[in-house]
Amino acid sequence: MLFAAAAAAAAAALSLAALAGAQSSVALGNATFVAPGVFPTAAFDSYYNNATATDEQPQPVVTNILTGQPFPLALTDPNNIPVNDTADPRTFPPSPLPPSLASPLVQSAFAQIVSIANPNNTGWGNNSNCARCLAGLEVAKALALASSQSVPTLAVELCNYFKISTTCEQTYGVLALGQVLAQVLAAADVAGYDGQNICNNFVSGAPCALPPPSPLNMTGYFAKPKPANATAPAPSGERVKVLHISDFHLDARYANGAEANCTTSQCCRANNNNVHSPDQVLLPAPRFGTFTCDVPYSLGLAALQAIPAVTGAAFDFTIFTGDLVSHDPENELSQSLIEYTEASLYSLYKKYLGSGPLYAAIGNHDSYNQAEDAPLALGDQLGQANLSTQFSWNYDTLAALWEADDWISSDVAAQARAHYGAYSVARPDGLRIITLNTDLWYKANYFNYINMTKSDPSGMLRFVADELQAAEDAGERAWIIGHVLSGWDGSNPLNNPTNLFYQIVDRYSPHVVAAIFFGHTHEDQFQIFYANNATNASAASAAAVAWIAPSITPLTNLNSGFRMYEVDGKTFDILDAHTWYTNVSTFPALDNQTAVGPTFHYEYNTRQAYGTNISWPATAPLNATWWHRVTEQFEQHPALVQQFTTYQGKSSVLSPNCTSDLCVAAKICYMRSGSAPLGKLCTQGFGSVQ
Ligand SMILES: *[C@@H]1O[C@H](CO)[C@@H](O)[C@H](O)[C@H]1NC(C)=O
Ligand SMILES: *[C@@H]1O[C@H](CO)[C@@H](O)[C@H](O)[C@H]1NC(C)=O
Ligand SMILES: *[C@@H]1O[C@H](CO)[C@@H](O)[C@H](O)[C@H]1NC(C)=O
Ligand SMILES: *[C@@H]1O[C@H](CO)[C@@H](O)[C@H](O)[C@H]1NC(C)=O
Ligand SMILES: *[C@@H]1O[C@H](CO)[C@@H](O)[C@H](O)[C@H]1NC(C)=O
Ligand SMILES: *[C@@H]1O[C@H](CO)[C@@H](O)[C@H](O)[C@H]1NC(C)=O
Ligand SMILES: *[C@@H]1O[C@H](CO)[C@@H](O)[C@H](O)[C@H]1NC(C)=O
Ligand SMILES: *[C@@H]1O[C@H](CO)[C@@H](O)[C@H](O)[C@H]1NC(C)=O
Ligand SMILES: *[C@@H]1O[C@H](CO)[C@@H](O)[C@H](O)[C@H]1NC(C)=O
Ligand SMILES: *[C@@H]1O[C@H](CO)[C@@H](O)[C@H](O)[C@H]1NC(C)=O
Ligand SMILES: *[C@@H]1O[C@H](CO)[C@@H](O)[C@H](O)[C@H]1NC(C)=O
Ligand SMILES: *[C@@H]1O[C@H](CO)[C@@H](O)[C@H](O)[C@H]1NC(C)=O
Secondary structure, X not given: OHHHHHHHHHHHOOEHHHHOHHHOOOOOOEOEEEEEOOOOHHHOOOEOOOOOOOOOOOOEOOEOOOOOOEOOHXXXXXXXXXXXXXXXXXXXXXXXXXXXXXXXXXXXXXXXXXXXHOOOOOOOXXXXXXXXXXXXXXXXXXXXXXXXXXXXXXXXXXXXXXXXXXXXXXXXXXXXXXXXXXXXXXXXXXXXXXHHHHHHHOOOOOOOOOOXXXXXXXXXXXXXXXXXXXXXXXXXXXXXXXXXXXXXXXXXXXXXXXXXXXXXXXXOOOOOOEOOEOOOOOOEOOOOOOOOOOEOHHHHHHHHHHHHHHHOOOOOEEEEOOOOXXXXXXXXXXXXXXXXXXXXXXXXXHHHOOOOOEEEOOOOOOOOOOOXXXXXXXXXXXXXXXXXXXXXXXXXXXXXXXXXXXXXXXXXXXXXXXXXOOOEEEOXXXXXXXXXXXXXXXXXXXXXXXXXXXXXXXXXXXXXXXXXXXXXXXXXXXXXXXXXXXXXXXXOEOHHHHHHHHHHHHHOOOOOEEEEEEOOOOOOEEEEEEHHHXXXXXXXXXXXXXXXXXXXXXXXXXXXXXXXXXXXXXXXOEEEEEXXXXXXXXXXXXXXXXXXXXXXXXXXXXXHHHOOOOOOOOOOOOOHHHHHHHHHHHHHOHHHHHHHHHHHOOOOOOOOOOOOHHHHHHHHHHHOOOOHHHHOOOOOOOOOOO
């Protein structure tokens, strides 16, 4: 029966371009691709195990580019997952007292915070929960300044006392986030704006209300005023192909047959079960992956083989909007696991995605500790240089990999090492690619809670503005590539940096900024930027659009997918977009056979899916004006929002519907929100289909 299915799929594999010339002006590949049932051993030079066996996933030998040494099997062995990594350096700010002498201080801080938190004790500030939380932070800060290495002990004791987590040591201990908390407490204005944000986002019950965005003074920010003739150039008629992939989330520790219906943390892992059924697996992890798990090598290679087959390959270049690494709990992560995954996946991208460079942005999972990246000014502020260089191991690794793959020059690699792994490339064809490390505006990065009123403490946005000015001066167009989206429902990014980013995008759109790209949500979405901070969102004021790519990982409840753009080879406007997916609900049936792997299908053509009622020449780009008119269609025809919602989850059988008036209105509002403050004005609760 499976052979019959494979034959039927092959018969259906007509060239899309031949099928409907109107759908595409460039040659696409086959409409459907059935991945081989056996792992392609040519993917890597050598393996620790039998790569074509079906009872376990392949374990390739991957080499650390900085040391030249192979990563040991023990790093990814699914049957013996390393925990509590002790090899990585821990970075604490300078302080006079070693932990051995600070035990009375820790106990005193603990007692004070418990007392402050007790609502029966009056006399703390104005006695509101927020004032109590800020007072508690001040006590913790005093400890951080006296004995920074004692902060993890205090954090774990408080976590246990207030029952914040069942895994306090693994999450806040000295081998996990403890060092980060010590640094942030030492540097942040915990009694003011920084503290209010910390108490809103990180303390259970959100004792402080989210403070409003800080006033933004743009006077003198830009080197030059916006030119009067700031319009996008006319189409050239030349088309090139650009691949967009995102959120790969390779799980090299995936265990076939392990519990896919686990109750906490990362499923499909030999060390994780369902507490209600500890002895019997309820939902065995299929060999090709499942809705609750990240990507096993078998699915990863199926997708990488499908990409050239269905797109027809020959990309001018590829963009990758971040997140290579799996969603492990903090104490199963390590620098080594990040470095391993970076080396493994970039080598596979190089091998399977063919011609043209790949431009990549760091995702929040591509760091250790997860989501953390520190502003370079931290070392100066606290008087210890290694606080500024504590993430250099990662930027150095990425820059070396990208340069070795011939995707960026040594000059650009040097820039990436010095700029948080982000860089700018002026391509000879007139496109400037500017990448961002969006951990520096991600809500979950504790380091962003230092100097929060400043909007750009890392200097990342100054860099973007300067690069866009250089592009304007040179008559170039620019693409901005990042991971965590700047807007949508506003639930992921921070207010101040994305409020500033929005003003920068407005200043350089539409004449310079041709498009923006993000990932992170795992879902197929978009967001529009308007002139004048969206005070009058209309087709006339629409200035730029961000495309948010579907993920390779099915986590959570999603299908796996990717996208290819047809791009004007001179203006770099997007002319058409094609999206493919594979149906994850079919994967269990692929176990116990090796004839076929997952089938990848053409999902939709963006112009055709949303544009049929819009008068728009076939040669005109899918720019912000077009997307705004799409949202007007969505207002008039709510069924189109349901169609959007189906694609949002990559046609997953598990995606909920969006048919209520409330949901339809909320989604249209997210589509029109390019910054966190704007997204937060929308009705919340409809952002995700997971
Ligand atoms: C690897 O596993 C496959 C599938 O079980 C088997 O056919 C093959 O003989 C194995 N190869 C080796 C070298 O054991
Ligand atoms: C606060 O006082 C009430 C009444 O005396 C008591 O029941 C409660 O346990 C106290 N709460 C705490 C946290 O001490
Ligand atoms: C890892 O740390 C946790 C928390 O301290 C502890 O419970 C666990 O036993 C440790 N595991 C190993 C293998 O050391
Ligand atoms: C805004 O910044 C400019 C230039 O730095 C400064 O001259 C002006 O006083 C600032 N305005 C406000 C309201 O702070
Ligand atoms: C705007 O005008 C300047 C100066 O004349 C010119 O160099 C530039 O190419 C024009 N830009 C556009 C987008 O027309
Ligand atoms: C998953 O586990 C939950 C209990 O944690 C159970 O209610 C549910 O039926 C299970 N689902 C499957 C598909 O096994
Ligand atoms: C398309 O499918 C045909 C028939 O299966 C195959 O021969 C051809 O190589 C495929 N094309 C691509 C680009 O994979
Ligand atoms: C925070 O702001 C102060 C005052 O401007 C500055 O000295 C310090 O370097 C800043 N620190 C960080 C981490 O941005
Ligand atoms: C989008 O393209 C149309 C058609 O070429 C053009 O009229 C419009 O000004 C463009 N919008 C933007 C924001 O560049
Ligand atoms: C695959 O084979 C195993 C072992 O025979 C069996 O338990 C399992 O149900 C089979 N899975 C499917 C999807 O047929
Ligand atoms: C969504 O609506 C479709 C069509 O009305 C229906 O078949 C499907 O079951 C619904 N899905 C959910 C999750 O409610
Ligand atoms: C843009 O609008 C948002 C939402 O009203 C607001 O919070 C923010 O301060 C505005 N930004 C500017 C620069 O006016």
